[in-house]
Amino acid sequence: MAKVTLSVNGKAHEVDVDPEMPLLWLLRDELKMTGTKFGCGIAQCGACTVHIDGIATRSCQTTVEDAVDTEIVTIEGITGSEAKAVQDAWVKHDVPQCGYCQSGQVMSAVALLRETPAPTDEDIDLGMAGNICRCATYVRIRKAIKTAAETLKG
Secondary structure (H helix, E strand, O other): OEEEEEEEOOEEEEEEEOOOOEHHHHHHHHOOOOOOOOOOOOOOOOOOEEEEOOEEEEOOOOEHHHHOOOEEEOOOOOOOHHHHHHHHHHHHOOOOOOOOOHHHHHHHHHHHHHHOOOOOHHHHHHHHOOOOOOOOOHHHHHHHHHHHHHHHHO
16 A cells, blocks of 8 residues: 555545556545446446546556556546537437446547547547447437537637
8 A cells, every 4th residue: 555646636635545556446436436437447448538637548457656646537527618518419419328438438529629629530430449338329429529529619
């Protein structure tokens, strides 16, 4: 065990944990931020996606030690014009069905739009690759991302 301080959603959190613990478990079990979901545990489904220094990152395969001295943002703390546009588009297009994957989908979509404000279908495919939706709402996700991009364009 080691005392570490992590910046999560703009707030410093000092915790005493195993530095090799996956960031996902620190967020969920220690900090009680349960919006980030456990899906597969091998970084293949995207349910655990958070932003680390602005980059969409799988928290199930990121250790606490690797997250020290970074800025972590979870679904509970995502803000900004891209986040608002994505959230509004998700509602407009009724994207979620079961909803389990949605926090990871939203985090990936926000990161995509921050990097590529006017994404093509290929950009969306690449930016959302590895985000699995068991309910197969991929058509609505693509439509929502395009709507969000149009909203941001003005």
